[in-house]
Amino acid sequence: MVLLSALFGAAASAWALFAGRYLPSIDLSNHLALISALAHGGETGATDYIERVFAPSPYLLFYAVTALFGQLVPVDVAAKLAFALSGSLLSLSAACLADATGRDPRLGALAPLALFSLSFGWGFASFVFSTPLFFFALAAHERLVAPAEDLTRREGLMALGAYALWVMLVFNGHGLLALALAFLVATRATSLSIAGLVRTRSRRALRPFALAAVGALPAAISMVPLIIGLERNPWREAGTRIEDAKLFIFEPLSRHLEGIGGNLLERGSPNHWLVMWGAVAWFGLALFLSIVAGALRREAPPNDRRSLGLETYALGLLVIYLAGPISVGAPVSAWLVYPRFGVLAGVALSILPRLSLRSWFGWLLIPAAFVLVGANAELNARHIRNFSNLAAHYDPVRRAIPPKTRVLALTVVPQGDFTNQHPALGSLYFYHMVDGASVTAYLFQMPVLPARVRVDHAPRAPFWKTPHLYEPRVHGVDFDYLVLRGPEIVERTRRAQLHDLVTEIDGWFVFKTKNPTPRPKD
Numbered sequence: 001m002v003l004l005s006a007l008f009g010a011a012a013s014a015w016a017l018f019a020g021r022y023l024p025s026i027d028l029s030n031h032l033a034l035i036s037a038l039a040h041g042g043e044t045g046a047t048d049y050i051e052r053v054f055a056p057s058p059y060l061l062f063y064a065v066t067a068l069f070g071q072l073v074p075v076d077v078a079a080k081l082a083f084a085l086s087g088s089l090l091s092l093s094a095a096c097l098a099d100a101t102g103r104d105p106r107l108g109a110l111a112p113l114a115l116f117s118l119s120f121g122w123g124f125a126s127f128v129f130s131t132p133l134f135f136f137a138l139a140a141h142e143r144l145v146a147p148a149e150d151l152t153r154r155e156g157l158m159a160l161g162a163y164a165l166w167v168m169l170v171f172n173g174h175g176l177l178a179l180a181l182a183f184l185v186a187t188r189a190t191s192l193s194i195a196g197l198v199r200t201r202s203r204r205a206l207r208p209f210a211l212a213a214v215g216a217l218p219a220a221i222s223m224v225p226l227i228i229g230l231e232r233n234p235w236r237e238a239g240t241r242i243e244d245a246k247l248f249i250f251e252p253l254s255r256h257l258e259g260i261g262g263n264l265l266e267r268g269s270p271n272h273w274l275v276m277w278g279a280v281a282w283f284g285l286a287l288f289l290s291i292v293a294g295a296l297r298r299e300a301p302p303n304d305r306r307s308l309g310l311e312t313y314a315l316g317l318l319v320i321y322l323a324g325p326i327s328v329g330a331p332v333s334a335w336l337v338y339p340r341f342g343v344l345a346g347v348a349l350s351i352l353p354r355l356s357l358r359s360w361f362g363w364l365l366i367p368a369a370f371v372l373v374g375a376n377a378e379l380n381a382r383h384i385r386n387f388s389n390l391a392a393h394y395d396p397v398r399r400a401i402p403p404k405t406r407v408l409a410l411t412v413v414p415q416g417d418f419t420n421q422h423p424a425l426g427s428l429y430f431y432h433m434v435d436g437a438s439v440t441a442y443l444f445q446m447p448v449l450p451a452r453v454r455v456d457h458a459p460r461a462p463f464w465k466t467p468h469l470y471e472p473r474v475h476g477v478d479f480d481y482l483v484l485r486g487p488e489i490v491e492r493t494r495r496a497q498l499h500d501l502v503t504e505i506d507g508w509f510v511f512k513t514k515n516p517t518p519r520p521k522d
Contacts (some may be wrong), residue, residue: 001357001366002105005396006091008370009112012377013087016116017080019381020388027123028079030444031063033433034451036075039067041451045404045438048519049459050115051452056168056222058175061133063450064128075434076201082129087115089132090347095141098351101310106357107286109369110350111135113279116380118336123424124483127340130173134181135347137166141185142309144215145192145208163215171219175448176334177303180341180354182314185212191312229447248325256322256338263321263339264346265376267383275376282368283350289330289365290355310352317345394428398504401481403436406459406516408479410467411484418486418507429483438519457520470494482511 017023037046054060062082065235069078094108119127140163170446171178189208206321214389256263266272324338355361401407409429419425432440441461445453459478462469472493482499484490490509493499499511 001362002092002095002108004365005095005106005369006110006191008109009091009115009373010084010088012112012373013115014080014084015029016377016384017083020384020386021076022384022388022391022424022428023080023123024383024387024422024424025120025123025125026427027444028125029123029424029427029430030442031123031125032066032075032079033443034449035063035066035070035079036433036436037439038063038451039070039075040436044433044436045519046433049439049454049455049457050443053452054224056172056219057226057450058172058178058448059311060123060172060450061127062129062173063131076431079125083115083120083125083451086129086132087112090135091113093132093135094347094351096354097135097139097248097310097313100142101313101351102354103310103351104355104357106362106366107351107353107355109366110279110282110372111347112373113275113376114347115266116266116267116376117340117343119340119343121267122424124174124336124337124340127174127176130177131171131344133139133166133169133173134177134344136183137170138184138313140166141188141212141215144211144511145189160211163211164218167216167217168222171223176328176337176340179319180317180344182216183320184313187316188212188309188312191308199491213335221441226448246329249327249329249358251326251338253322255326256323259339263342265343267380269379269383271379272376275372275379278372278375279346279350282365282372282513283353285368286350286353286355286365287362290353293355293361310348314348314352319346321345354392354437387424390421390425391428392419393418393506394425394431394508396503397428397483397510398431398435399506400505400510401432401435401437401483405437405480406470406478406519407432407440407481407483408459408461408475409440409483410462410470410485410489412468412470412489417485432483454520459517472498474513476511477513477515478517480513480516482509482513484511 012329034050036044037050038052041047041050041052053160055062065076066078066082069081075083090111091108094111095105096108098107099105114131117128141161144163146159151506170181188210192208193206196202196207199205201464261276263275266275320341321338324341326337326339327335328337338440342343357365407429409427409432413419429440439459442464443453443460445455460475461478462471462475466487470476470489470492473496476493476496476498481502482493484493485508493509493511494501498515499513502510502512504510
């Protein structure tokens with residue numbers, strides 16, 4: 001049944017993801033452009049502007065997996081395959097954590113709901129893809145800190161190796177997940193060590209702490225070069241000052257509670273609330289049945305160390321969501337921090353009930369979980385179809401730009417313009433790199449990415465927050481093609497007489513630069 005749940009999670013996720021050509025994820029297209037450089041940069045000329053770095057770092061895993069799939073299919077399709085894999089792994093990882101903490105692994109059937117979350121809507125692709133690894137790592141830690149007498153030496157070493165592997169994967173998945181994992185593991189190890197000291201007053205009580213530290217050592221060592229580099233050259237978004245950066249920025253608790261729907265599954269339709277209330281009802285029923293089953297069996301609650309493992313992790317995730325920062329300012333900026341952890345707390349809570357699903361309980365709860373996962377997938381499939389219908393207006397523009405070219409796309413339009421119907425419509429130009437263009441303006445320039453823009457080679461472009469300051473004689477000549485939307489910048493380009501109009505498509509004007517600046521040479 002666990003395997004069936006994983007297959008259903010993959011199928012439901014794929015049903016939604018492949019409902020349309022484009023995903024309504026705001027930052028996703030930017031990541032796809034960089035992954036295209038990682039996968040095909042030598043062929044497209046992207047390596048003239050982008051450095052490919054395969055050293056351990058956050059984001060590496062999603063970029064590498066998608067680039068690998070991208071050798072067989074287009075990169076945007078490869079990303080969908082990676083997300084569908086994540087939908088399947090969410091079920092398996094939740095089942096693994098449930099089993100490691102003394103629960104029925106079949107409870108993981110509800111976990112694929114977490115795929116289409118706030119992080120997916122914003123296009124935090126690496127966070128979405130790596131979330132299952134986070135739960136696998138928690139399960140590995142719980143097995144690692146099992147009482148020593150329950151493990152042979154060989155089993156203990158295997159548990160340590162498995163934990164070290166999952167920690168390394170989480171670090172290479174996303175930095176925020178790595179920090180959350182460190183917080184939860186430290187909390188769990190501390191509670192176990194304190195309890196052991198109270199009982200035995202022996203140094204062996206510190207075993208959980210020692211094991212967690214040793215298991216995390218390979219990942220910690222791999223972080224050193226990255227940390228040193230960030231300390232020497234902290235990354236800040238252009239236009240901000242390092243001295244203005246705050247380590248953490250918090251919001252009042254009321255903001256955490258007010259946004260709970262959007263921080264979970266609500267993606268712009270009241271029908272998402274039906275799914276969320278259905279998930280609450282599912283959890284309530286599972287909890288009620290576990291209480292009834294326990295009373296009928298008249299069993300005492302387990303008192304081994306694992307009995308509070310999942311409770312500790314679930315509480316820790318709730319603390320991150322309810323009291324965590326909205327943004328982190330150093331050494332690398334990150335925002336929308338606590339909202340990302342709402343669905344993770346939901347997954348942990350959903351597997352809390354101590355209930356065997358081998359009985360008729362399973363025939364009730366597992367199909368109900370499938371219904372909720374399927375309904376949520378169909379709701380998101382509708383969003384993807386609707387967005388793809390809007391984004392399809394840009395398809396002729398994509399076809400008008402030849403491969404191996406440099407593209408500057410600018411939009412300066414009033415309210416009510418077509419591109420204002422969805423935030424992701426304003427960043428469709430990154431798909432030119434998916435189609436084989438060498439570079440576009442406004443690629444992410446974070447030093448933790450496996451594909452890093454070479455600042456010394458980057459074509460000149462106006463600051464992304466002030467595209468109206470575009471000057472054809474300065475910015476336009478560094479690119480082979482311009483894709484402009486907005487009467488002022490179009491007229492400015494025409495007056496400069498440095499570009500030929502190729503075509504106009506639904507308000508997008510495509511210009512070809514007459515004498516572009518030469519490509520950089522090393």
